Amino acid sequence: MSKLKYTDKFPKNFLWGGAIAANQAEGAWDVDGRGPSQADTMLLPDKYSRTVSLSTDMHKSDIEAALKDTKGNYPRRRGIDFYHTYPEDLELMHEMGFKCFRTSFSWSRIFPNGDEEKPNEKGMAFYDRLIDKMLELGMEPVMTISHYEMPVTLITKYGGWANPKLIDFFVRFSKVLIDRYSKKVKYWIIFNQINDVTEWGEYAGLGILKGEYPDQLTARYQGVHHQFVANAKVVKYAHEVNSDLQMGVMLGLTPVYPATSKPEDTMTAYNLWRREDLFFSDVLVEGEYPGYMIRYFHDHNIKVDVKSDDLKLIKENTVDYVSFSYYFSTIASADQPDKRQLNPNIEKSIWDWSIDPTGFRYGFDFLWDRYHLPLFVAENGLGALDKVEDGKVHDQYRIDYLRAHIEQMHEAIKDGVNIFGYASWGPIDIVSYSQAEMSKRYGYVYVDLDDKGNGSGKRIRKDSFYWYKKVIESNGEDL
Template sequence: MLLNKFNATTSFPKGFLWGGAIAANQAEGAWDVDGREPSQADIMILPEEYSRLGSFGENVTLKEIQTALNDKTGNYPRRRGIDFFHTFPDDLALMAEMGFKCFRTSFSWSRIFPKGDELEPNEKGLEFYDRLIDKMLELGIEPVMTISHYEIPINLIVEYGGWANPKLIDFFVRFSKVLLKRYKNKVKYWIIINQQNDVYGWGEFAGLGILKGHENQEETMFQAVHHQFVATAEVVKCGHQIKTDMKMGMMLGINGTYPASSRPEEVMAAYELWNRNTFFFSDVAVHGEYPGYMIRYFKDHNINLIVTEKELQLIKENTVDYISFSYYSSGVVHAEKPNQLLLDNPYTKASIWGWVMDPVGFRYTFNVLWDRYHLPLFVAENGIGAVDEVVDGKIHDDYRKKYLQDHVLQMKEAIKDGVNIFGYASWGPIDIISYSQAEMSKRYGFVYVDLDDKGKGTGKRLKKDSFYWYQKVIQSNGEEI
């Protein structure tokens, strides 16, 4: 066969899952309804003054947790979200109007196991997800469900120390089994843990529930990561046992990582940082073993993990079916600062929140993942946060259309490169509370929600110009971009 006659895919495949993504903790609200108890997201306050370039949750203490739980007047945006708990039928109808083929959202762990360590789930919490998933299916929208998305019950942090405690393995597996069994005939695509590699900085608290102050903070962090690896493998095993065609996926939070120059030391520094901060997690999830570069890193940094042969065997035998990832921006690595991804690439521009806009990096990321793993890829998040203005009842967000258009075109190029991509979930289809800054004013959606940073407004939903752009993209299966 001549190569030029090979029937390569040059456009989005039939049945491609176009859609969008949100998280329970940023949208649902109803933080104390039907037996739900606080999660880590519910203690994150939005102060009166803040920096768009900053993040919250980097140095959470037990005292701060208790203060937040006792605070009845502070501005805690994720407690109210956009009231998706009550408005989801109308919000999903808007997504169906755009033509969504899939919708990615997450379960609130503390809605189902309020304290996290109960033996039996909260039925009222499960009934909400019954209604939500049934509505998706009724509208012809494929549910892509994330089991854990920065939603650890606060009790598991205060009483157990988060994922640093191996007891969380059993708690998480119990929670996951309830979901896998209940929705085995309704949910095909599962993402076990959101952005599993996002563990440095505020991610230590958000993803692992670890507070600062451990004698060896990095060792504690990686021990917690190991516990998540074990739990993830157990959940993959359970999912495949419950239903053989259930697709169990892992998720990365990816920032394109480049050397600041062609200087060999910087090329190597960028390679090592991308391995350590990102591919370590997918290497374990896909290949089922700890890579040599991390074993060396642990040795060089005096990191000693408690790991059993039984756990390693479990990880080896229960690898994931696909890789999902979020992609927003990229950065560069300087040899003098090998542990930092900096945003000083002179060939890119940044949003007002400092996030570099790099659509070519999107295609690059697809190819890197495909070459490394040869597993199907799903885009779990991609979008731009911006300040939207309502003028005569309309929102002209050409900047959002431009960002997404550029990225979708590069995704199409990756498909031409031979990469197996089966879905794209834009973040997010509707305005929600941002995670890193806890703002409502940092908007991502195709649908505007009339609420401000203090929760004031009508809550009315308005279609932005990008709504109609994305509708055409989906209708044409990516031929009209």
């Protein structure tokens, strides 16, 4: 009898669920001692283009003006009021049969300025209630420590992650969480989409302002290095507290295909994908800086202060699993070596995000072949303009999108890839990150709020709600 085992089904205890972020859902931005975070400074103008992500480049004066502004539209300050509605919202997730629920901690809710010695207990009490509710409903909490939610003081006073002091502030924050929740939370993501500084810029992920550093590119990668060191310290501490804790890296994974079959396009695409996505997981999984990135630093005169003790720490404290978000793929060509382009062969959403289910499978297979670590889908979904008709939302387009992606995830499992969970993005409508729109909806549950916060806040089950419930009940067999 052959000892080779073929698998064609989702694992028995597969973690079906969904994911949100504190800064896009909680609201209550100035309640119970919470301080402002960089998410609270991002304005949604009256006129904007849906195909262009809002710039997150900020100067210090922009932050000061935003925090004084009481009339502008700052959707992340209100979210969907999940801070108060989480019990009812989680009950809806439970009704669908969720096995896991991913969300994040608001750093400024726990350390309002980021540099305090002691946490804000009212902030901690909220997460006590939230996590206990998840557990009560049979959901595995998947908790992200940092999801674009730095306290503003760490940006304006310390200069963001380019300053090595941020390492100690972040580790203190993480230790408080691990000490409190190590017996309740098994799966942790330390930094959300740690690579997205290459797409969103330095402000969202690193808290680095424009004009604060003479060499912005060096400041970016110095900040990234400090996050690598902090990541390793958090992994080390977590494993000392409880060796069963699973500490993960998360990528915003966007595969890059060559624009043509020309060899130079293939090399260009691979170099771009490595530099903007895979570099970050290479360091945190393999524990060392890859040669291609050292060359990039050399070629671009980027001088990152890397100490030998840093490298030893990173090498000895690698992550336990790889998680990633997947929404779309891109192409690249040698004539534009630093630019991702839209694939003309693929359908796209009204936000110019290509719809490429095959790229999902490609990402699974590539990451598994590269790292041989368990994989978790931290985000995947379709943003669309939903309409309420006779009290219902008929979102067959979302069902079609998710079905096609889950089918490709199934193909990856048949390929032998170890996938232990799938958390689709936005199981309930929340504020979009890239555009700050409420009208860019991802959820199985419609929330009656518009881009300016007008509406009843009522929750309405969409057609996709009942579809996803069947998917979970059948463990991925009834699509």
